[in-house]
Amino acid sequence: MRIGVLTGGGDAPGLNAAIRAAARRAFQRNLQVSGVMNGWAGCLGRGEIENLTPASVRGILPLGGTILGTSRTNPLKEKDGIQQVISVLSREGVDGLVAIGGDDTLSVAAALSESGYPVVGVPKTIDNDLSATDFCIGFDTAVGVVVEALDRLHTTASAHHRVMVVEVMGRDTGWVAMVGGLAGGADLIIIPEFPVALDEVVGHLHRRRGDRKDFSIIVVAEGVRMPDLEPALVGEAEQKTDAFGHVRLAKQGVGEALSNRIEAATGFETRVTVLGHLQRGGSPSPVDRIWATRLGVAATDLLADGKSGLIPVRRDGQVEVVPIGDVVKETRQVPRELYDLAQVFG
Numbered sequence: 001m002r003i004g005v006l007t008g009g010g011d012a013p014g015l016n017a018a019i020r021a022a023a024r025r026a027f028q029r030n031l032q033v034s035g036v037m038n039g040w041a042g043c044l045g046r047g048e049i050e051n052l053t054p055a056s057v058r059g060i061l062p063l064g065g066t067i068l069g070t071s072r073t074n075p076l077k078e079k080d081g082i083q084q085v086i087s088v089l090s091r092e093g094v095d096g097l098v099a100i101g102g103d104d105t106l107s108v109a110a111a112l113s114e115s116g117y118p119v120v121g122v123p124k125t126i127d128n129d130l131s132a133t134d135f136c137i138g139f140d141t142a143v144g145v146v147v148e149a150l151d152r153l154h155t156t157a158s159a160h161h162r163v164m165v166v167e168v169m170g171r172d173t174g175w176v177a178m179v180g181g182l183a184g185g186a187d188l189i190i191i192p193e194f195p196v197a198l199d200e201v202v203g204h205l206h207r208r209r210g211d212r213k214d215f216s217i218i219v220v221a222e223g224v225r226m227p228d229l230e231p232a233l234v235g236e237a238e239q240k241t242d243a244f245g246h247v248r249l250a251k252q253g254v255g256e257a258l259s260n261r262i263e264a265a266t267g268f269e270t271r272v273t274v275l276g277h278l279q280r281g282g283s284p285s286p287v288d289r290i291w292a293t294r295l296g297v298a299a300t301d302l303l304a305d306g307k308s309g310l311i312p313v314r315r316d317g318q319v320e321v322v323p324i325g326d327v328v329k330e331t332r333q334v335p336r337e338l339y340d341l342a343q344v345f346g
Contacts, residue, residue, distance in 0.1 A: 001032070001095050001304065002032040002033070002093050002094055002095050003026055003031055003034070003094065003097065003098060003303050003304075004033075004034045004036050004049065004092075004094040004096070004097045004098065005022050005023060005035055005036065005052070005068065005098045005100070006035075006036035006039060006040070006042065006068065006098070006099050006100065006105075007039060007066040007068050007100045007101065007105075007124070008039035008070055008071065008073075008101040008105030009101045009104050009105045009125070010070070010126070010280060011064070011065050012126050012137055012138025012139075012141075012142075012280060013064045013138050013280070013281070013282060013285070014124070014137040014138050014284040014289060015065065015066040015068075015100060015137060015292070016057075016060040016063045016065065016066060017061050017137075017288065017289045017292035017296070018122050018292040018295065018299075019035070019068060019100070019296070020060050020293075020296070021292065021295075021296025021297045022098045022122075022297070023052055023054075023057045023300075024054075025300040025301065026300050026304070027054055029301075029304050031304060032051070033051075033052040034049050034050065034092060034093075035050050035056070035067070035068045036048070036049050036068065036089075036094075036097070037049065037050060037069050038068070038069040038070060038073070039069070039070045039072070039073055039105070040073045040085065040105070041071045041073035042088075043084070043089060044073065044075060044078060044084050045084070047088035047089075047091070047092060049088070049094065061289060062283045062289075064281050064284065072104065074104065074108065076108060076111060082108075082111055083115075085108075085117075086117050089117070095118065095303075096117075096118035096120070096308065097109075097112070097120075097303075098121075098296075098299045098300065099112075099119055099121050099122070100121070100122040100137070101121070101122075101125075102123070102124055102129075102130065102136070103125070103129070103327075103328045103331075105124075106121045106123075106311070106327060107328050109121050109324055110309075110324045110328060113308055114309075117308075118303060118308040119324075120299045120302045120303055120307070120308060120324070121310075121311035121324045121327070122137070122292075122295050122296060122299050122312065123135065123136045123295070123327060124136055124137040124138055125137075125139070126139050126176060126279055127169065127172075127176065128175035128179075128332070129172060129332045130327045130328070131326065131327055131329065132313055132322050133314055133322075133327060134314045134315055134316070135291050135313070135314035137288055137292045137295075138280070138288060139288075140284075140285045140287040140288045141279075141282070141284050141288050142279040142280070143179050143183065144285050145279045146166070146168050146176060146181070146183075146184060146275060146279065147180055147183045147184040149166060149278075150181070150184025150219070151184060151185075153166065157216070157217060160215075161214040161269070162215055162268070162269045162270060162271055163205060163218065163259075163262055163263075163266075163268050163269070163270040163271070164215070164217050164270075164272075164273065165220060165255050165270060165271070165272045165273070166186070166217065166220070166255070166273050166275065167220055167221075167222055167254060167255025167273070167274045167276075168180060168220070168221060168222065168279065169221070169275070169276075169279050169280075170192065170221030170222055171192075171222070171223040173191070173193065173331060173332065173334060174189070174193055174224075175332075176221070177190070177191050177220065177221040178191055178339065182338075182345075184217075185217070185345070186217045186218065186219040186345075187208065187345070187346050188201065188204055188216065188218045188219070189219045189220075189339075190221065190224050191334055192224055193339065194334075194336075194339050195224075195225065196226065197226070197227075198226060198228035198261055201218070202262065204346060206266065216268075218258070218262075220258055222255070223254075226258070228261060229254060229257040229261060255274050256272050256274075259271065259272035291314060294312075294314075294319055295312045295314070295319065298312035298319050298321070307321075309323055309325075310322065311324045311327055313327065
């Protein structure tokens with residue numbers, strides 16, 4: 001039996017740990033392994049699939065990025081895209097596929113499974129917004145980057161009595177902003193799930209100054225919609241979208257727009273820091289390494305045991321298996337309880 005391994009969508013720390021785990025388990029079970037290059041793009045047209053050996057995955061555990069490359073190519077947008085994918089994989093002798101990715105990558109995997117091709121998933125996204133799992137590869141490392149940045153920004157904010165606006169990743173959910181902001185001691189966290197008006201932000205900052213707190217740290221998720229900022233944001237109509245219809249939110253500049261509005265409304269010196277792709281890069285945390293390893297091994301075992309259309313996930317500290325469709329059927333949002341907890345520390 002030969003299994004294929006694919007990484008799709010945005011890169012995340014821990015992808016190589018998952019590739020290594022899936023491959024090493026396959027070799028242990030006397031299976032052959034192929035690497036699909038550059039996400040679903042490697043399964044279209046002439047295809048781009050390479051044989052992996054034990055040497056191919058040696059020494060990659062601590063590496064960020066993905067040795068297989070990635071892309072946001074969407075076969076569902078191509079004519080007979082799923083059949084193309086099946087044709088390329090079958091031609092290369094790949095009997096089943098491990099698809100490592102987030103909601104976009106896994107939605108294609110679900111469609112592939114529905115067409116009868118053996119595929120299992122592994123949950124990956126720094127946004128941590130997949131349902132049915134407590135863990136997504138890359139989230140823990142991304143939060144660590146946010147926390148380190150906030151620790152550093154506290155000292156300069158305090159020295160200059162500034163308002164610091166820190167823009168972090170988060171398209172539809174605020175998991176990175178919320179958890180990173182809580183752990184990093186942010187004074188205000190603004191996320192898509194719980195809209196906040198600009199006058200509420202301004203009022204919050206004035207109250208802090210009235211309490212003799214002469215600096216503030218605000219964390220804002222890049223996907224936040226605040227009507228008072230709209231004239232200052234880059235319009236979506238001016239931006240290109242990827243194959244899954246997503247706008248490049250970093251280009252909208254919510255952090256910069258919020259910073260400018262705050263300074264104009266309060267007179268407080270305000271600066272913005274956009275963490276951007278720093279959150280995706282670098283070596284994965286121990287948590288991301290361990291869970292990527294556990295889920296990667298579990299994914300290979302599922303295929304080797306003749307099981308398909310499934311994805312191993314973390315629930316209550318244990319590995320459980322659910323249908324791929326369960327993790328993409330809805331977006332996992334930050335709960336009110338966690339948001340209310342952050343209000344204690346404003």
